[in-house]
Every structure is written in structure tokens, then in C-alpha cells.
Amino acid sequence: MTPDPSAPAVTLPNAVAVPVDRSKPNYRLLGLLALGHLVIDTNQGSLPALLPYLKTALGLTYTATGVIVLMSNITSSLIQPLFGFLADKTARRWLLPLSVLLSAIGIGLSGVASSYYAVLALVMVSGFGVAAYHPEGYRTATQVAGERKATGVSIFSTGGNIGIAVGPPLITALITVFGTPGSLGMLVPGLLVAGLLMAVLPGLSRPLPARTDGRASAPPTMVGAMTLLVLVISIRSWTQLGFTTYMPFFETIVKGNGVHEVVLFCMHGWSRQTIAV
Numbered sequence: 001m002t003p004d005p006s007a008p009a010v011t012l013p014n015a016v017a018v019p020v021d022r023s024k025p026n027y028r029l030l031g032l033l034a035l036g037h038l039v040i041d042t043n044q045g046s047l048p049a050l051l052p053y054l055k056t057a058l059g060l061t062y063t064a065t066g067v068i069v070l071m072s073n074i075t076s077s078l079i080q081p082l083f084g085f086l087a088d089k090t091a092r093r094w095l096l097p098l099s100v101l102l103s104a105i106g107i108g109l110s111g112v113a114s115s116y117y118a119v120l121a122l123v124m125v126s127g128f129g130v131a132a133y134h135p136e137g138y139r140t141a142t143q144v145a146g147e148r149k150a151t152g153v154s155i156f157s158t159g160g161n162i163g164i165a166v167g168p169p170l171i172t173a174l175i176t177v178f179g180t181p182g183s184l185g186m187l188v189p190g191l192l193v194a195g196l197l198m199a200v201l202p203g204l205s206r207p208l209p210a211r212t213d214g215r216a217s218a219p220p221t222m223v224g225a226m227t228l229l230v231l232v233i234s235i236r237s238w239t240q241l242g243f244t245t246y247m248p249f250f251e252t253i254v255k256g257n258g259v260h261e262v263v264l265f266c267m268h269g270w271s272r273q274t275i276a277v
Contacts, residue, residue, distance in 0.1 A: 034159030045167025075127025102129030104190020111183025
């Protein structure tokens, strides 16, 4: 008997329900990933505020202080594409708690480091944590966001933006109260959030079901557009990093008396200018 074409399709509700279920973000996991991002970028953002204290404690020159920032950014930024490449190949969820822990250990122990080279090693450890968290964190955030990828990435990114803002006042408050050993206080949020991420790791490590909505594959990478984007971001970061690194020193000088020497990094190299305050 031929089915009546005007009869309602009984499978229609199930077919419609699938994308609706998949479009619902897991806000609990997104919030936890954003919290991890907050801790990561709090540690990263606290380094510029920590530099004047390290310079005084270890008797460093401005150049040596700048090298601390250089080593931090080599590990946190230049190595990050490698972790992005690995994240594209396969999920490594265990990097999430480990990277949060590494970033906290590196910054937390920097204030009690006994030598300049120990500080360099510690900021590199922290940088590795920063580099490892971002690609895996973004990958995981988009996957637990269902179909609302932009929502998931926005929530994840907000955690990092808050962390960048919180880092300087937090480390300054800790060192003002406890001295340079106050940097150990940065270990507390790192340990707590790393523990929380470890607790949900089994759920995050389960593979997600393959897509069945028949969407076309992603377009090929546009090398020219990507190169231009990287160039613009590099110029922006160059200015931003130079400002955030040396403004704490300028603030310290302004609050002092007499004539002080300020080291400025400009596009033509290092130059020394003497200013009276």
C-alpha cells in the first residue's frame, strides 16, 4: 500500500530535535574554561607589575629587565603556534590543568628566586603554560559550546580579558603587604583552578560525536590574509607590550626626586634620555 503523501512525517520531531540539542552550550564547562583563562592571563598580566620589584631585589639593569619580558614572550607567544598545530591534530585535554599549574608556579616563585637566571627560567615555565592553554582552551570551548561557537569563544575570551586587568593590582597588593615573597600568593588560584579542571578532565576527554548535518568543509587557509592579520597584531602588541612593561618604571621615577635616567625602547633601538622630575 502506498503511503499517503499528505500524512505527517512521524520522524520530523526527532530530526528537528537534534540540532536544537546540539546548539545548547554547556555553560558550566565554558565557565570553568573561562576561569582557567582568567588565571592564565592573570599570571601573564602580573609580570610587568612584578618587574620593578625584581629589578630592585636583584639589582638589574633596564636591559636585563627587558630580557625577562623577552623570554616570557618567546615561550608564551612564539611557541604558541606549535601547540595550536598539535591541537588541530588531536585533543590533549590534560594540557588544560597542567598549563594553569605551570603558569602559576612560574610567576609565583619568581618573587622568591635567588638569581636572575632563576627568574628567567621561571618566567619561561610560566610562558609555556600560557602557550599551551590558549589553543587547547579555544578548541575545547568551541566544542562544548554546541552550535553557538561565537558565544563560547566570547565567554572564554572574557575570562582572559578580566585576568589581564586583574593581574597587575593583584600582584602589587600581594607584594605591598608581604614583600616579594608575596608572589607566592599567585599559586593559590592556580592550584585551585588546576584541581577543578583535573576533576572534569574525564568528561572533557570523551570524544564528541561526528557532525552529521552535511555542512561543507572549511574553506582553504588564505595565506595572504593571515599574514596581514599577524602583521597588524604584531605591531599592536609591540606598542602595547612596550607601554605595559616600562610604564611601572616611569611611575616609580615620577614619584621620586631629582634627575633619573629612563630607558626607552623605540623603533631605532635602545636610547637613553635624562629627565628631571
